[in-house]
Amino acid sequence: MFLYQVTEQCQKFVWKIRDGNDKVNFTLYYETLCPDCRHFMTTQLLRTYQTILDITNITIVPYGNAHETYNPTTRLYQFVCQHGPDECLGNLIHTCVLNFYPAIEQYMPFVNCTESTLGDVTTIAKQCAEKTKIDFDKIDACTNSTLGNQLQHMYAVQTESLQPPHKYVPWITVNGKHTEEMEHEAERNLIKLTCQYYKGSNPPVECKKHL
Template identity: 30%
Template sequence: MLLPSRRGLQPLKLALTVAAYLSLAALLYCSFGPHIVLPRYGSPAAESSQPHPPQAKGHLVPLEAHIMSKCPDAKDCLRDLVLPAMQKVHEKVNFTLSFIGKPTENDGVACMHGPGECLGNIIELCAQLLYPDPKTFLGFTMCLTRDYQEIPQRELIEDCALEHAIDFDRLNECATKDNSAFGVKLLRESVRRTAEAGVTKSCTVRLDDQVYCIRDGGKWTDCPHGPGVNDLVVAISKLYSA
């Protein structure tokens, strides 16, 4: 059960509260309000352990979805476009799930829907890291996204982990490793990747490093080839065969 909102606390105090909870508990179940900063934590060793985002191998076509874990547009985008397209052409793409946030001056991240969303992002990034087959981590992410309002409640995460053969303990270890430094590092790197791509809206789908389609405000925009699943499948197939 989520704790009541604590909007009266100062941002720094909120960030420290989140960090402390991550150190002591399995996952964060608290929601403090929007634009809370998760600052940089951890040792140089923790920093160097961060893997780079997956890169395309051979002639696989880069396909990337930039989302926020507690965003309704992400739910529509994954359900109606990304997931059904991946079911048809998963062997032709190098798929990456990246996250949208605001990098801060202290090397932190501000999440639009608060630290609950930051934790949801971290959980989904850990799933991608530990289970790199998109059939697993994308399915798990879609399971969470169907009930995005409940992210990051433990019961939801456990149920989705069980459904997609993900070890909850490994997921939790990743999110809380090194006093939460590892998970925050994953999120910071993902947010930085999104910022460098010039992406600001959830959900933005990029194909071959170019914006393919955007789902924003309940509508599809900037989709010159169309927002349909078959449109994306055809576009991927053409690039794969080129």
């Protein structure tokens, strides 16, 4: 029995040893009030984060189908969002959270909370911040600052630089590439898609179901 337990522990340890260079780079381009984005993030993305985070680098980019114009008088960018000013605020809140809490273990609980709750954007953000140990005052100040404006502009540039250009949201890339086939598979089963692109020698147990 003792030998079996030791062997089992060693096997579990081996599975955890993976080369970071083998990780699948997954990026999601989204906007905060888009129904399809919210559904994808609170189902496919959340499950992937919860089960196979050790084989994937997840990046989220809150901008989506927004447009920006530069105001030379204020030296700030003005944003117009698909779902109105509330979405622009939601995008900016997520942008500031990602800046101050860059670790996925920090920002994902907050992002999932806001994307799974309907209502006033500021009220929800404040409630979710309290639940997930995010300093809301810091985030709120950021959304009204030059820093927040510049950070949102950076996401605008990143989104508008996509090749091929994005046509809708959610829009995903895997290892920097996008195809319609990838998109459809991600929406059906992101875990399966990620496992298919993982080239490491020790795939997690969850991937064995799909290989």
